[in-house]
Amino acid sequence: MPNSAARAKSARRARRGPREDPARNELVSRSLQSAQQCLLHRDYGTAYVHYLLVLHLAPLLKHVAADSFRFTLFKWASELDSLGRIQDLFNCYEQALELFPDDEVIVNSMGEHLFRMGFRDEAAAQFHRALKLRPDFPEARENFYRVSNWLVERWHFLMLNDRGRNRKYQLAIQRAVREGCSTVLDIGTGTGILGMCAQKTGASEVFACELSKTMYELAREVVSANGMADSIKILHKKSLDMEVPKDIPTRVSLVVTETVDAGLLGESIVESLIHAWRHLLLPPPVRTSTCSTGRVIPASATVFTMAVECQDIRRHHRLCVSAVGGLDLTAAGEIRSPVNSSAAVGEVSEPYTTERLSRARGGFTALTPPCRLLDLNFNNLQELEGLCSRETSQLRVQVLEEGVLDALAVWFQLHLDQDNSISTGPHEDTCWEQAIYPVQSPHFRVQRNDEILVDVSCQDAYLRLCCVAVVRDGQTFRLDRVERSVSVACAQSAEVELCSALASLHTSPDTPLRPFTLESSEIALLNNVSYHSNFRLALDSLLTSLRSARGSQGSEVASGRSPEPFYVLDVSEGFSVLSLMAAQAGSDSTSSCSVRAYSSVEKEQHQVLLRLLARANGVDESVLEFWLTHVEDDSAVFQRPTSEKLWSAIVLDCIEPCGLTRQGMMEKATLARCLLEDGGRIFPERIAVHGLLVESDMLLQESAVQGVEPTLGFNIAPFINQFTVPVHVFLDLSTLECRHLSEPVQLFVLDLMNNSANYTSTNVRVQVSASGRVTAVPFWYQIYLDTDVSVSTFCEDSHWKQAAVVLQHPLSVRAGDWVRLSVRLHKSSMSISALKETGGSPADTTVTEGPVISTA
Structure with a gap:
């Protein structure tokens, strides 16, 4: 019986151990050696290929080679990232996860690459997966928190906790549905709460759309948990891309939305409602028609503004000091933040910022009464279409309180229907912040009975406000440009203060023609006088100590040799003048020991500003260098100025403006300590x-x-x-x-x-x-x-x-x-x-x- 014999032979073979394959073992051994040699020569791509071959041929080596494989993968991924080979990078991670599907470190690292490239939803999924594999993994937890801040912004919690806001929307939706609006579209549904209100009230059909993938999936979970998965259709789509009958079967009779920001129009509510009226909504009511009609909640909005004095806003948006730490800053001319409505569109990052005025440090003072700025009817298509084509108008606002003109604050009243409205004003108990339009002109005091002229426009669907002038006793003084004839007209003693303020607007031949732009956090840092003064004290103390320790300096000078300079490296984030202060400290000294200062500032405009300040403060530009122009790899930012020299001081930027320690701070400090000369110091210590x-x-x-x-x-x-x-x-x-x-x-x-x-x-x-x-x-x-x-x-x-x-x-x-x-x-x-x-x-x-x- 051949079949029986065959089975017996197979059974005998099964009892033996796996047959050795000498050729395969030799290949594995040689590939391991090659991988290690490639690592020594920093050829990470070839090393990675060798490790892939080894682990596929010999899976039992996974536990032995896991650490080396991870190291190689991460180094090769960084190279691919720097070369822009994104597809190859993620192919490597997919290959790695086939070998190590439960390796939380690899999963987390893949998420970090996704996050840096802007794939936040996908990154969140990887961080969440890493936490499931290892709940106590601190890096994954921190990364998940970080990406959560992007995906589910904190105002979602505030709004959902705002009982008054939610109840008023509920009442408005109930009235509309009971009056016949039976088909509803919720644009920008978020968690789905407004759509669920409509369904619970009795709407026959409810649709919702959400652009964010994370919020879309969250809304689906919420709707399902509340037993409405079959009665609310949620689309992962921008409303502008929706069509009838492709996405919804027919036009709806009600659109509900809260796609408004602190400045009302910043989340494209006008654009989305124009599209809705044209393509998704039934026509608005017409007296002679008996057909079904459409409507929008909110029905309309009224926008208000007032001028304010607020020191906290001022110090974040314009330079308020003339000197810090011994440095004269006047040569810089005007320094302003990128938040500026008066600049040409495209040259600014945003026309306004946001603040909760009730929490501003030092408070604020209302210089003018609230003034009605704009009325907008969301149920009038022609009005919406004409908004962006309106001519720039000018608003005259009377000053009631003397003070420094720092900003225009803007808020609005959202009229949901004739009975329910929501105010976002600074004195309201609301979840909203206010839109802030900083006045970028130099320090200017207004007096009672002055009038402030404000240009108002809706360029590119943003509400733009700009203080252009102050009218006092019939005379107009421009804030957006300076006319030299002003000083002649201001000979009267009553105008002395105003003329003094305007004089600072005049430019000298040495002043830059255009203002320098710094981020608001960088301007606030520059305005921090005590920090710079204390840094200068600590730096002077260090240099004095180092000079004292160099007992051979005198003999070097006597022998004709130039004394070795002190090397100071500033690796602060963003714009910093600390390197220039170090260079000045060396040039101010009577000692022959100079300071060579290295700055990590990368932006060309920042380098120009530092050079300008160096000339104005008598600092030889040759002693100030921009370090990152010499560094190809970020990991080498701490390397020595020359191979045999050490740093006298290294300045670390340890605290984020938001109030947290910077990631990798202690690791950077560990590296920096190894590169200090005897007696050198890290700032801060x-x-x-x-x-x-x-x-x-x-x-x-x-x-x-x-x-x-x-x-x-x-x-x-x-x-x-x-x-x-x-x-x-x-x-x-x-x-x-x-x-x-x-x-x-x-x-x-x-x-x-x-x-x-x-x-x-x-x-x-x-x-x-x-x-x-x-x-x-x-x-x-x-x-x-x-x-x-x-x-x-x-x-x-x-x-x-x-x-x-x-x-x-x-x-x-x-x-x-x-x-x-x-x-x-x-x-x-x-x-x-x-x-x-x-x-x-x-x-x-x-x-x-x-x-x-x-x-x-």
Whole structure:
């Protein structure tokens, strides 16, 4: 029986071990050796190919070669990224994940590449996958928080927690549906709450569209969880791309939307409603017609403006000081932020910014009464179509309070229907911020009974405002340009102050013809006088110490040799004058030891500005170099000026303007320490983190949806709260609505000069000083430039904001209780957890996890 014999022979073979394949083993061994040789020569692409071959031929080697393979993959991916070979990059990651499908490090790294390239939805999926593979993976958690801020912006939580806003929309939708608007389209549905309102009221058909993939998927989950998946059709599409009958069977009778920003028109509501009226909505009501008609909620809007004085806005949008740290800044002429409505379209990044005026540091003063700026009827197609073609109009606003003209604040009243409206004004209890149009002209004081002339236009569907002139006693003084004849007309003593202000607008032959543009955070840094003054003190102290230590300088001069200069490297983010201050410190010294300063400033305009300031301050341009022009690889930014020289000082930019530590700060400090000469220093040398316990309902409202009550009973919170980021940034603790429940305490110390002094975790016991609920732990930094000189990020002229850990579950405490804060450090990221001590027993404690408080 041949078949029986065949089975027996096969069985005997199965009992043997796998046959060795000498040729395959030899190939694996040679490929491993080749991969290692390629790594030594930094040929990462070839090394990667060798590792792929090895791991496919010998899968048992995966656990041995995993670390080397990851290292090779990441290096080769970085090269492909720099070369723009995007498809090859992701092919490599797909190949790697076929070999290591459960490797959270590879998954997270792929997400980081996706995020940098703008694929935020896809990046979020990878970070979420990495966290599922390893829930305690700090890098993936931090990356997920970071991408969540992009995908689900924080105003979603505020709006969903705004009971008044949600209820008014509900009432307007109920009235429209009961009056016959039975088919509804929700444009920009977000979580789907407005569409669900329409369906619950009795609409026969409800459609919704959402452009964001993340929000589209979130809306589908929410609608399904609320039992409406079969009655609401959600499209992942921009409304401008929708067609009848392709996307919706017939024209609808009601469009509901809230695609408005703080400036009303910035989210293209006009464009989307023009398209809706032309293609998706039934015609508007006509008296002689009995046919079905369409309507829009909101029905209309009224826009208001007023002029304000606000020091916080001023110091972010124009240079307010003439000197910092011994540097004369007047030669720079005018420095302004890119937020500017008066510039040509395309030359500015945006016509306005946004602020919550009620939280502005130092407050604000209304210089004029609120003035009606614009009325817009969303149910009138002709009015919408004519908006952008309107001629520029001029508004005259009377000044009621004397003060510095810093900005125009804009807000609006959204009329949902004849009975329900929402105001976004600065004095309203609202989830909205106000649109801010900074006045970019130099410091100018207005007086009572002056009139401010404001040009108003709707260019490119943005509302644009520009203060162009002030009228005083019948005379017009231009703010957008200066007429030299003004000074002649101002001989009267009553006009002296005005003339003095206008005189600063005149340009000298040495002043740049065009203003320099810096980001608002860079201008705020330049206006931070105390920071620069303290840096100069610490730098002078270091240079004095180094000169004293160089006892052989005299003999070098006597022998005719030039003394070795001090090398200072500034790797601050964005524009910084610290390198120029270092160069000036060397040129001011009576010692023959000069300073060669290296700046990491990359933008050509920034380099031009530094050179201009160098000439104006008597600094030889040859001692100021722009370091990144010599560096091809970002990882080599700390390399020595020449191979045998070391740095005397390295300036690190450790704190983000938003109030968080910069990613990789401690790693950079470790590298920088190795490149310092004896006695050299990193600035800052250490950073102390301070915080306190507070009760703040506002922080809770801005961080997560609080149950179903504010969302009209709909089950939305569990879904959107997946994107909760438990750290709140860009806070101003001086104006935050909160109750302090403890005194400030030191939470952690980061020593950049002495790594052995650092620790990875600590516990801080904080005694409660007032009864309440601990909802958050705001924190800030004391930055020690040296042992004796420090600056705080929580002070009046700080360009830094503060941040706060928001506790997921507030702690109820009484005065005298103790709360233990556990602070842990991972790389440059910290996490905080809070534990209430009651009775000293583990069963009597409550633990609340905190967030990663570092950002990229």
